[in-house]
Every structure is written in structure tokens, then in C-alpha cells.
Amino acid sequence: METAELERVPPGFVEYLQAQGIEELYPPQAEAVEAGVTTGENVVASVPTASGKTLIAQLGMLSAIDRGGRALYIVPLRALASEKKAEFEAFEDFGVSVGVSTGNYEASGEWLAEKDIVVATSEKVDSLVRNGAGWIEDIDCVVSDEVHLIDDASRGPTLEVTLAKLRQLNPNLQTVALSATVGNADEIADWLDAELVDSTWRPIDLKKGVHFGNALHLDDGTQRELPTRKSEKQSAAIVRDTLEDGGSSLVFVNSRRNAEVAARRLSDVVEPSLSPEEREQLESVAAEIRDVSDTETSDDLAAAVERGGAFHHAGLAAEHRSLVEDAFRDRLLKVVSATPTLAAGVNTPSRRVIVRDWRRYDGTAGGMQPLDVLEVHQMMGRAGRPGRDPYGEAVLLASNHDELDELFDRYVYAEPEPVRSKLAAEPALRTHVLATIASGFARSRDALLGFLSETLHASQTDDADQLEAVADSVIEYLERNEFIERGESASEDVELSATGLGHTVSRLYLDPMSAAEIVDGLRDAAENDRTPTPMGLYHLVARTPDMYELYLKSGDREEYTELAYERESEFLGAMPSEFEDVRFEDWLAALKTADMLEDWAEEVDEDRITERFGIGPGDVRGKVDTAEWLLNAAEQLAADLDLGVSPAIREARKRVADGIKEELLELAGVRNVGRKRARRLFDAGIETRADLREADKSVVLGALRGRRKTAETILENAGRRDPTLEDVTADQDARAAVERSDDGGSGAGEDDASADADQASLGDF
DNA sequence: TATCGGGCGTTATAGACAGCATGTC
DNA sequence: CTATAACGCCCGATA
Numbered sequence: 001m002e003t004a005e006l007e008r009v010p011p012g013f014v015e016y017l018q019a020q021g022i023e024e025l026y027p028p029q030a031e032a033v034e035a036g037v038t039t040g041e042n043v044v045a046s047v048p049t050a051s052g053k054t055l056i057a058q059l060g061m062l063s064a065i066d067r068g069g070r071a072l073y074i075v076p077l078r079a080l081a082s083e084k085k086a087e088f089e090a091f092e093d094f095g096v097s098v099g100v101s102t103g104n105y106e107a108s109g110e111w112l113a114e115k116d117i118v119v120a121t122s123e124k125v126d127s128l129v130r131n132g133a134g135w136i137e138d139i140d141c142v143v144s145d146e147v148h149l150i151d152d153a154s155r156g157p158t159l160e161v162t163l164a165k166l167r168q169l170n171p172n173l174q175t176v177a178l179s180a181t182v183g184n185a186d187e188i189a190d191w192l193d194a195e196l197v198d199s200t201w202r203p204i205d206l207k208k209g210v211h212f213g214n215a216l217h218l219d220d221g222t223q224r225e226l227p228t229r230k231s232e233k234q235s236a237a238i239v240r241d242t243l244e245d246g247g248s249s250l251v252f253v254n255s256r257r258n259a260e261v262a263a264r265r266l267s268d269v270v271e272p273s274l275s276p277e278e279r280e281q282l283e284s285v286a287a288e289i290r291d292v293s294d295t296e297t298s299d300d301l302a303a304a305v306e307r308g309g310a311f312h313h314a315g316l317a318a319e320h321r322s323l324v325e326d327a328f329r330d331r332l333l334k335v336v337s338a339t340p341t342l343a344a345g346v347n348t349p350s351r352r353v354i355v356r357d358w359r360r361y362d363g364t365a366g367g368m369q370p371l372d373v374l375e376v377h378q379m380m381g382r383a384g385r386p387g388r389d390p391y392g393e394a395v396l397l398a399s400n401h402d403e404l405d406e407l408f409d410r411y412v413y414a415e416p417e418p419v420r421s422k423l424a425a426e427p428a429l430r431t432h433v434l435a436t437i438a439s440g441f442a443r444s445r446d447a448l449l450g451f452l453s454e455t456l457h458a459s460q461t462d463d464a465d466q467l468e469a470v471a472d473s474v475i476e477y478l479e480r481n482e483f484i485e486r487g488e489s490a491s492e493d494v495e496l497s498a499t500g501l502g503h504t505v506s507r508l509y510l511d512p513m514s515a516a517e518i519v520d521g522l523r524d525a526a527e528n529d530r531t532p533t534p535m536g537l538y539h540l541v542a543r544t545p546d547m548y549e550l551y552l553k554s555g556d557r558e559e560y561t562e563l564a565y566e567r568e569s570e571f572l573g574a575m576p577s578e579f580e581d582v583r584f585e586d587w588l589a590a591l592k593t594a595d596m597l598e599d600w601a602e603e604v605d606e607d608r609i610t611e612r613f614g615i616g617p618g619d620v621r622g623k624v625d626t627a628e629w630l631l632n633a634a635e636q637l638a639a640d641l642d643l644g645v646s647p648a649i650r651e652a653r654k655r656v657a658d659g660i661k662e663e664l665l666e667l668a669g670v671r672n673v674g675r676k677r678a679r680r681l682f683d684a685g686i687e688t689r690a691d692l693r694e695a696d697k698s699v700v701l702g703a704l705r706g707r708r709k710t711a712e713t714i715l716e717n718a719g720r721r722d723p724t725l726e727d728v729t730a731d732q733d734a735r736a737a738v739e740r741s742d743d744g745g746s747g748a749g750e751d752d753a754s755a756d757a758d759q760a761s762l763g764d765f
Numbered sequence: 766t767a768t769c770g771g772g773c774g775t776t777a778t779a780g781a782c783a784g785c786a787t788g789t790c
Numbered sequence: 791c792t793a794t795a796a797c798g799c800c801c802g803a804t805a
Contacts, residue, residue: 127783340779574790
């Protein structure tokens with residue numbers, strides 16, 4: 001089918017496609033049109049990655065918009081939300097507006113009501129539904145990207161419940177679900193009353209294979225010689241081979257450390273082949289990476305990037321990750337070794353994909369477990385860049401002949417697992433049962449069970465008993481913790497309604513178990529008439545299920561047991577017994593997490609923290625972010641319950657959020673003043689907002705290292721009458737002081753280089 | 766005498782959503 | 791309970 005034949009899409013869209021050289025629809029896309037994506041029909045598309053899924057979604061959304069409707073695009077990751085937004089923004093040329101809504105970006109619900117297309121994460125959509133955003137009911141077409149993630153135990157139920165709610169809110173809603181190739185796409189289609197487009201067609205050929213010894217064995221039965229040199233690893237040989245062919249490689253490994261080690265080694269392979277121009281460009285990417293964070297991880301990454309390689313895992317800061325992704329997409333980086341983050345994230349195609357490790361440590365299973373077929377297929381699906389590579393190649397590595405056969409059976413020829421709902425589990429139902437009751441979707445036990453019968457879970461099981469049993473125990477839990485109340489029991493049914501506290505918990509998007517822990521801890525403090533300390537609060541939020549705790553390493557047990565006794569008086573709620581309580585281990589892990597948060601709020605340097613706790617900059621930022629979020633929730637719970645501890649919580653929250661000691665709170669409240677600037681000003685004797693308004697301008701300028709423009713903005717934000725700094729020279733004492741304490745910080749000031757000379761002489765001394 | 770390499774025991778193990786109200790170095 | 795790779799340490803061989 002030709003794009004010119006497309007109907008029911010906004011004028012301009014066909015031209016937009018043609019401008020990109022798209023004259024003809026791919027077979028799965030044509031199938032989707034036949035199935036009725038453009039006429040409002042529900043469609044489930046189960047097709048390989050990079051086979052034009054997005055266009056199917058666009059056809060659904062744009063035809064809905066053409067009919068005067070609006071569309072919602074649900075993604076699993078924030079990074080994908082930004083990627084999709086950027087992609088859809090091209091539609092603004094023909095009058096289709098786009099907005100994003102994720103936790104950290106563009107929260108305002110009303111503003112989104114104006115947009116034709118809204119991109120959001122599943123949790124955000126769930127939250128919008130809970131908070132009664134009116135415009136959600138006006139959605140005519142919802143797209144669920146990566147719908148197979150319903151299978152994920154921790155986040156899948158949210159997507160499942162959210163889709164069920166959207167469909168209940170608007171019975172005429174068109175649902176377009178995009179899935180990787182899975183074992184049971186037909187079941188998903190049945191659940192959503194959708195037509196199924198099930199295809200294995202790809203625009204570029206994907207060859208899958210296994211490398212063993214000196215040969216690459218491919219799934220079409222052919223073999224290619226690919227020798228490993230002496231003392232060279234298989235992955236190095238394959239990367240070298242790809243390089244000689246002018247392509248890039250993506251290597252999937254099973255741990256962060258393996259990713260870092262592999263990047264170092266594979267950079268050795270890549271480095272000699274770099275051109276001078278490439279070296280120069282890589283050098284500048286490396287500089288940007290070092291700018292993101294001053295940590296060992298950051299330095300190691302920059303060192304690899306300079307040599308044409310990189311690693312990629314969740315210990316990296318988000319900016320690190322996008323720098324690596326962009327440089328790899330631009331073909332500047334020739335090899336990236338990554339943990340599975342990259343397989344699920346933004347689009348990073350590569351000529352060759354090497355799945356080096358196919359087993360991963362899993363503590364709950366007690367050792368190494370093979371990866372799911374679906375996961376390996378997702379990794380392999382990254383092979384082959386449309387329009388750039390003639391084909392893609394995905395390779396597993398075997399170390400012996402038996403493994404060669406095993407890998408072919410297990411992954412190359414294997415069907416992916418079916419998607420199974422994980423809804424019938426207490427943690428998932430705890431939060432969704434409360435939300436369903438609080439937002440009025442169900443006002444009784446029967447209504448609740450009725451709603452649950454519309455989920456994928458119900459369509460996948462014959463007897464509803466299990467779900468019902470879990471739901472009942474969750475109802476009991478929620479009632480015991482005063483989140484819901486039972487009302488009249490009319491005949492067999494029981495009325496259910498949320499308490500004020502329950503509404504707050506649902507609105508804050510907290511796991512009820514986290515809320516219960518927080519409420520208990522805060523009540524304990526209030527009853528004993530104690531003002532909680534920051535450490536007490538950090539520990540309180542660190543031990544909730546919403547915080548992913550740091551892992552206890554060997555030796556940590558002793559260290560943190562000691563710390564626990566040392567600071568026993570600060571903890572909110574009873575400390576479990578060191579000898580009798582199995583929860584002690586978890587409680588200690590939370591203490592380690594709290595200790596890290598306290599370090600951050602005590603202005604300990606990022607690189608000291610990452611070194612001390614054995615984590616990356618991405619972990620620090622992630623935990624700080626979560627703590628900030630949970631402390632905000634705690635503050636609102638405290639206010640709701642009138643516990644009188646809100647000011648202490650607010651202070652602790654601000655301190656982790658900005659990473660500052662108490663004395664800097666006021667300064668950091670000024671716009672454009674963060675952790676570092678506040679410290680510099682304070683050390684120069686400017687301790688308050690009033691000081692900022694009255695202090696000697698040259699001292700302010702000196703403390704801010706002679707950055708005139710920054711200093712002016714800050715003075716203005718502090719409310720200074722006459723913020724101009726013309727004719728003011730930086731106070732050299734103040735300046736020298738900050739540069740000394742910055743420990744050789746990189747900067748020359750904007751206006752003169754003489755400060756560099758000063759610094760050098762100080763350094764020599 | 767300094768350096769290298771093998772053998773062996775020890776150690777550690779992927780990921781990342783949400784509230785609220787706007788801005789770090 | 792299941793694995794694997796990297797690393798630190800010790801020892802002995804080597805230039």
C-alpha cells in the first residue's frame with residue numbers, strides 16, 4: 001500500500017511521510033490499516049523492533065485527531081517520553097500539538113488539556129486518573145507502547161490497570177497496543193477486543209547466530225570464519241571484525257562492572273582505527289562527560305570515550321547516558337558495552353549486537369539465571385540501522401560445543417515467552433485496590449471485583465478465586481491501616497470507601513505500605529513529643545518499599561550495626577532486634593541508604609559518596625530524588641494528621657533535595673543559587689538573603705569567581721535594588737578563598753585570565 | 766633485584782516509575 | 791543450594 005493512498009489522516013501527514021522518502025507502507029503497517037487503525041478500530045501490533053510500529057501508532061492517533069479527537073501515547077520510560085515527543089513535534093507543521101507529562105517534566109494537568117497528543121509514562125497516566133484530570137475522559141485514542149511489559153511484576157500491573165480504567169472511562173476509546181514479538185499476542189488482542197497484526201517482517205534482514213571458536217554460525221545454516229587471535233576474547237574479535245567492515249558493535253553484559261571492564265578492553269581494539277577528526281570530536285564528548293559529574297565513574301567513562309568506546313548502565317547520570325547514546329547513534333563511538341538498560345531504552349541501533357552474557361545473578365533464585373528469551377530478542381533486535389546497514393547481525397557467544405547447540409535452541413530458534421499478568425499479587429493490588437476505591441471506580445467489593453474482571457489477568461485465568469482471595473486480604477490490610485472503611489453490607493456485597501488518609505495516599509501515588517510505615521514513624525515521634533532529626537526521617541523513608549535500598553556489602557553489617565546503636569535515639573519507631581528479627585538486615589540496608597542521604601545533605605562531595613558507598617553518580621541522584629519525593633509525601637501526611645512535625649520534614653527534604661547543610665537553606669532558596677554557589681557565598685561571609693542585598697558587591701563577585709552575569713542575576717533574584725555590577729572588581733580575597741576550597745576547580749573566570757595566574761601561584765605554594 | 770605471570774581464595778552481582786513547582790555549575 | 795569474572799594476594803620463574 002502506498003502512503004499516497006492513506007485516508008482519514010490530517011492533511012499534511014502524507015506529505016510529511018513522503019518528505020522522508022516514505023512512499024510505501026511496510027507490510028505490517030498496511031495490515032494495520034486494513035485492520036482499521038485509521039477508522040478507530042482497536043489494534044494490537046506484535047512486530048519486531050524497528051519495523052515501523054511507531055507509524056502504526058501515528059496512524060491511529062492522527063486519524064483520531066482528524067476526526068476532532070485527542071490522543072494519549074503511553075511509554076514505559078521517561079527517556080522514551082522525551083524521544084517520542086521530539087518525534088511527534090514534527091506534526092506541529094500541520095497543526096497537531098504535542099505535550100509530555102512525566103514525574104519530572106511538565107506536570108500541569110490543565111496545560112495538557114490543550115494538546116492533541118500527550119506522551120506520558122504509565123505511572124503518570126495512572127496518577128492523572130487518580131487525581132481526576134478531566135481531560136483524560138476526552139481521549140479518543142490511546143497507544144500503549146511496549147505493552148508486553150505488562151508481564152513485569154513490579155510495573156506491569158500499573159499499565160494493565162490503567163488501560164482497563166481508560167477503557168472503562170470511555171467505552172468508545174480506540175486502543176492501539178504495540179508489542180514486541182511475544183508468545184501470546186492473540187491473548188492481549190482478545191483482552192482489548194482488538195484486531196491482531198502479528199508479523200515477523202523486518203525492513204532490514206536480521207541474522208542471528210552463535211560464535212564459537214573461529215566461526216560464526218548463523219541461523220540460516222551458513223558459517224563465517226571469524227578467528228580469534230591469540231589471547232583475544234571472542235567479543236574483541238567480533239568487534240574488530242565489525243570495525244573492519246565499517247560498522248559499530250553493541251555488547252550486552254550482565255553487570256555494571258563487566259560493562260566498565262569490557263569498555264576499557266574493547267576501546268583498545270577500536271582506538272588504533274580512529275581518524276584525527278574523530279579523536280577531536282570524541283575528546284569534546286569526553287569533556288562534556290567530565291563536566292556532568294566529578295566522579296571516578298565519570299572519569300572512567302570519559303577515558304573510554306576518548307578511545308572510541310563507552311559503557312552504559314544505570315550507575316551513570318542521565319546526562320551521561322544521553323551523551324553516550326547520541327555519540328553512538330552518530331557513529332562516533334564504535335563500541336558500547338551495556339547492561340540491559342540500553343535494550344529497553346531509547347533507540348540505539350548498531351550493525352552488530354553481541355549478547356556476551358546470557359545468564360544474570362538473581363539473589364532470589366539463589367544464583368545465575370538464564371535471561372528470558374524475550375529479553376535476549378529485545379537486545380538482538382537492536383542490530384541493523386535502517387537505511388545505513390545492509391543487514392544486522394546479532395551474536396551470542398559459546399565457549400564450547402554443547403553451549404553452541406544450547407544457545408541455538410534456547411534463544412536463536414526459541415519462541416519468546418507468553419505475557420502473563422502479574423496483577424494477582426499483594427504489592428500490586430495493595431496500591432491499585434486503594435486507588436480504584438479512592439477515585440470512585442469501585443464503591444463496593446462487588447464493584448471492585450467487577451472492575452478487576454476487566455483486566456488481562458481475568459482473561460488469562462479460568463477461576464477468579466485467586467484474585468478474589470488476594471483482593472480480600474488487601475482490603476483487610478487497607479482497612480486495618482485506616483485507608484479505607486467498610487460501610488453497609490447490602491445483602492452479600494460490602495460498601496467500601498476511602499478515608500481522608502486513604503485519599504491522600506492514593507493522590508500522592510504512594511504504596512500504601514510505605515504510607516503506613518511513614519504514618520507509624522511520624523506518630524511515634526509526635527506521641528513522644530520529639531522533633532524528628534534529618535537522619536530519623538531519611539531512615540524512615542529509606543525503609544519504605546518505594547525506596548530501592550542500597551545493598552549491604554561484606555563488612556557493612558558490623559559498621560552499620562554500630563551506627564545503629566550510636567544513633568539509636570534518632571530513629572522513628574522501634575528498631576528490630578539485631579538477634580531475633582529477620583527484618584534487621586533490611587533495616588540496616590535502609591540505614592546505609594539513610595547514611596548516604598545524610599552525607600549528601602552534609603555537603604560531602606559526590607565523588608567521596610560514590611567511592612564510599614560503591615555506587616555511581618546515577619544512583620546518588622536517583623536516591624536523592626526518591627527521598628525528596630517521599631519526604632514531600634511524609635510532609636503532607638503529617639499535615640493531614642495534624643502531627644505538628646511538618647516543619648522538620650520540610651527542612652530535611654530541602655536539605656537532601658539541594659544537598660546542603662542547615663546553614664545554607666536560606667541562600668539556596670534564592671533562584672540560581674544551588675549547592676555550590678550557596679557554599680561559596682556563605683564562606684565569603686554572605687550568609688543570608690539580606691546579606692546578599694546589602695553586602696559589598698566586590699565580595700559577592702569574588703565569591704562567585706568573578707562571573708559577572710551570574711552574580712548580577714543572583715543579586716536581582718535576592719531582591720537587591722541595584723544589582724548592576726559594572727565597574728565592580730572581584731574581591732581577590734573572597735575569590736582566592738573559594739578557588740582554594742574548590743581544590744583546583746577547572747575554571748578561569750569569564751572576564752580575565754589573571755585569576756588563573758593567581759591560582760597557579762597559590763597552587764605552587 | 767625488579768617484573769611478570771600463574772594459582773588460588775575472596776568478593777560481588779540489572780533496572781528506575783511517582784508529587785510539586787520551577788531552575789544548577 | 792545452583793555461576794562467573796575480576797581482583798588481590800602469594801609465590802616462583804625470568805631477564
